[in-house]
Amino acid sequence: MTTIPTPEAELAQVSPRRLSRASTGADAVFTASARTIGASVLVITGGVGAFLAWQAYPTLRRYGWSFFTESQWQPDQDVIGIAAVLCGTVSVALVAMFFAFPLALLTALYISEYAPARIKSTLVALIDLMAAVPSIVYGLWGFFLIMPHAAELALWLQRHLGWIPIFQVADTDPNAATWDATRYVSSAFCAGIAVSMMVMPMACAVMRQVFSQTPPGEKEAALALGATKWGMVTSVVLPFGRGGIIGGTMLGLGRALGETIAVVLIVSPAFEVKPRILEVGTSTVSSLIAGRFGEASTSQLSALLAAGFVLFLITLVVNTGAAVVVNRSRSGAGVD
Amino acid sequence: MTVTPSTTPSTTQPPTYDVAPPPATILPSYDEDAAPVVPRLGLGKASPDERFAKVGSWVAGLGLAWVVTQRLLPLDGLPWLLIAWFVLGVAVSAVTAGMTGGRIEVKDRVAESLVTGAALLVGAAVVSTVVFVALRGWRPLLHLNFWTDDMSGVGPKDGFDTGGVVHAITGSAIELGIALLITLPLGIGTAVFMTEVGGKFARIVRTVVEAMTALPSIVAGLFVYTVFIIALGQPRSGLAAGLAISVMILPIIARASDVVLRVVPGGLREASLALGASRWRTVWHVVLPTARPGLATAVILGVARGVGETSPVLLTSGAAAFLVTNPTDGVMNSLPLFIYSNVRSGEPVAIERAFAAATALLILVLILFTLARVLARPRGNRPPLRSRLARRRPSDLESR
Numbered sequence: 161m162t163t164i165p166t167p168e169a170e171l172a173q174v175s176p177r178r179l180s181r182a183s184t185g186a187d188a189v190f191t192a193s194a195r196t197i198g199a200s201v202l203v204i205t206g207g208v209g210a211f212l213a214w215q216a217y218p219t220l221r222r223y224g225w226s227f228f229t230e231s232q233w234q235p236d237q238d239v240i241g242i243a244a245v246l247c248g249t250v251s252v253a254l255v256a257m258f259f260a261f262p263l264a265l266l267t268a269l270y271i272s273e274y275a276p277a278r279i280k281s282t283l284v285a286l287i288d289l290m291a292a293v294p295s296i297v298y299g300l301w302g303f304f305l306i307m308p309h310a311a312e313l314a315l316w317l318q319r320h321l322g323w324i325p326i327f328q329v330a331d332t333d334p335n336a337a338t339w340d341a342t343r344y345v346s347s348a349f350c351a352g353i354a355v356s357m358m359v360m361p362m363a364c365a366v367m368r369q370v371f372s373q374t375p376p377g378e379k380e381a382a383l384a385l386g387a388t389k390w391g392m393v394t395s396v397v398l399p400f401g402r403g404g405i406i407g408g409t410m411l412g413l414g415r416a417l418g419e420t421i422a423v424v425l426i427v428s429p430a431f432e433v434k435p436r437i438l439e440v441g442t443s444t445v446s447s448l449i450a451g452r453f454g455e456a457s458t459s460q461l462s463a464l465l466a467a468g469f470v471l472f473l474i475t476l477v478v479n480t481g482a483a484v485v486v487n488r489s490r491s492g493a494g495v496d
Numbered sequence: 497m498t499v500t501p502s503t504t505p506s507t508t509q510p511p512t513y514d515v516a517p518p519p520a521t522i523l524p525s526y527d528e529d530a531a532p533v534v535p536r537l538g539l540g541k542a543s544p545d546e547r548f549a550k551v552g553s554w555v556a557g558l559g560l561a562w563v564v565t566q567r568l569l570p571l572d573g574l575p576w577l578l579i580a581w582f583v584l585g586v587a588v589s590a591v592t593a594g595m596t597g598g599r600i601e602v603k604d605r606v607a608e609s610l611v612t613g614a615a616l617l618v619g620a621a622v623v624s625t626v627v628f629v630a631l632r633g634w635r636p637l638l639h640l641n642f643w644t645d646d647m648s649g650v651g652p653k654d655g656f657d658t659g660g661v662v663h664a665i666t667g668s669a670i671e672l673g674i675a676l677l678i679t680l681p682l683g684i685g686t687a688v689f690m691t692e693v694g695g696k697f698a699r700i701v702r703t704v705v706e707a708m709t710a711l712p713s714i715v716a717g718l719f720v721y722t723v724f725i726i727a728l729g730q731p732r733s734g735l736a737a738g739l740a741i742s743v744m745i746l747p748i749i750a751r752a753s754d755v756v757l758r759v760v761p762g763g764l765r766e767a768s769l770a771l772g773a774s775r776w777r778t779v780w781h782v783v784l785p786t787a788r789p790g791l792a793t794a795v796i797l798g799v800a801r802g803v804g805e806t807s808p809v810l811l812t813s814g815a816a817a818f819l820v821t822n823p824t825d826g827v828m829n830s831l832p833l834f835i836y837s838n839v840r841s842g843e844p845v846a847i848e849r850a851f852a853a854a855t856a857l858l859i860l861v862l863i864l865f866t867l868a869r870v871l872a873r874p875r876g877n878r879p880p881l882r883s884r885l886a887r888r889r890p891s892d893l894e895s896r
């Protein structure tokens with residue numbers, strides 16, 4: 161006679177299988193090693209930031225608030241401040257963005273909306289290639305090719321718009337028979353033009369990327385309602401890509417603030433807080449570091465590191481702002 | 497809804513109904529010959545009329561610009577002619593658009609001109625950069641010794657038949673090799689950690705890495721200079737320069753790889769895991785091969801950034817005039833540094849040599865970039881290399 165096992169008896173012995181997300185075997189090794197790599201990168205990259213802050217601290221404590229208000233950089237006389245270089249950094253970056261922003265926006269629009277489909281991929285590659293061109297090449301271009309013409313443009317601006325403070329040039333007469341070209345070269349204006357060539361492709365690439373994600377249905381709807389191409393762009397593409405426009409611009413601004421070698425090649429150093437961007441001589445944080453690191457003693461090096469730390473904080477704020485804007489906007493939706 | 501044209505109004509033949517007839521529907525009549533109320537926009541190819549108006553406006557603009565700049569106003573020179581051409585061309589286009597359409601058409605035409613003009617200006621700037629550098633530096637490039645010799649014993653005024661940049665190219669290659677050796681495993685490993693392992697710690701790492709992409713290159717150089725050369729007392733060397741480049745491009749490569757790995761479809765991972773593969777095998781056999789083209793692009797673009805950046809090298813490597821192959825053995829030159837120091841010397845011959853080196857650097861970047869583009873192409877519909885070299889049709893280029 162067979163006995164049928166009763167379910168009750170069986171159930172008493174069965175216990176639920178233990179589920180565990182913890183990795184075993186090779187997976188454990190993989191997870192642990194990946195974690196180690198991540199931790200080491202965190203230590204390296206975070207260490208740079210922490211080191212800068214640690215090195216900057218003595219300088220900031222010694223000079224206090226005057227570090228930000230003093231414009232001279234004379235370590236021999238114990239007078240150190242970054243007001244002039246910060247002003248120069250901002251003016252070079254603003255000139256760069258003044259040229260780069262409209263060009264980047266319009267070029268991105270051209271590539272995504274106006275260009276014939278045949279050459280579109282070529283243009284995209286060209287912009288990416290432009291972003292990869294070394295900054296020293298743009299420095300050469302700006303110094304040897306653009307600067308003479310930029311000086312003429314500066315003279316013209318001073319002649320006709322000289323009543324605006326930023327277009328004034330001290331100690332010159334714009335209507336003199338022969339103009340003194342040396343007063344108009346090596347200025348923040350010239351450096352800004354060269355830097356704009358560097359940041360334009362970066363900003364343009366981000367904007368184009370976002371524009372290309374515009375839902376085609378919405379574009380077609382605008383066209384079907386009778387919009388012209390420009391009407392379609394203003395009513396669909398630009399509102400959709402607003403986050404990308406702001407984000408790309410800020411990313412470019414972050415790069416423009418930290419640009420070194422083109423600025424060092426072009427400007428002649430001057431430590432003076434001045435809004436006159438056309439006038440010869442200015443200085444940025446990075447050109448200050450590049451120019452002064454060689455003869456610096458330990459305490460001066462600490463001061464340079466403090467200046468670098470301030471520059472890093474500014475670019476960090478700008479880049480973080482860009483990331484937040486791009487992530488918050490509708491443009492980023494559905495990309496992941 | 498379609499409107500059927502009917503020549504006879506439907507009310508002429510009232511239908512018969514058993515019950516009371518419903519109110520008769522009056523279909524609107526449609527006159528096919530009538531002109532449209534508003535002129536229709538052509539979305540397709542421009543008609544000959546429109547094309548003539550477009551081209552003719554710009555020709556008229558050129559003529560006007562010539563008259564204005566050369567005859568009426570004292571604005572000599574090519575730049576003024578081009579500026580006047582652009583402004584007047586836009587104006588004439590606006591007028592011709594206004595003759596056939598309204599304000600909206602005028603805006604459309606002007607916007608199109610502005611957008612195209614800006615794109616042309618950017619293109620001209622790129623072309624002028626490349627052509628200008630190549631034109632100023634082509635003479636030294638033709639001498640074979642430029643590619644095979646170094647600058648030891650060569651004065652800044654010596655002719656182009658002596659001296660070369662082989663030491664700078666070697667230095668750049670060695671420094672980049674060191675940087676790649678450090679950043680390739682660390683960068684891609686971090687990206688794998690951030691996307692495949694995840695967790696709270698990974699979020700912290702991602703935040704810090706993204707923040708560090710903002711680090712200006714000169715500050716990276718200054719960091720290595722302070723720590724490695726001043727604090728540790730090491731000499732300036734290729735190793736220090738390699739470390740500086742690593743610090744600069746590590747966050748860039750890690751972040752770009754992270755973006756690439758994140759767009760690998762989750763379905764592929766789940767399929768692999770559902771088949772019983774472990775997480776490690778999933779990463780190695782599914783995720784990384786899928787993302788390989790993108791990873792290659794991320795790394796190569798990071799390298800292109802590293803090879804051209806002068807400021808970290810300026811602070812850390814020193815400049816040697818002779819060939820150095822040992823990265824720990826004292827000062828070492830590199831291409832950007834060679835260009836920089838030659839330009840700063842102010843000697844015309846040295847400046848021309850700098851332009852030649854800049855051309856070489858551009859060629860190097862172009863090679864790296866082309867490599868990235870080729871690797872980034874999807875593998876599936878890619879014919880093997882040999883057949884691609886054998887016949888290149890224009891359709892291959894378009895299908896990218």
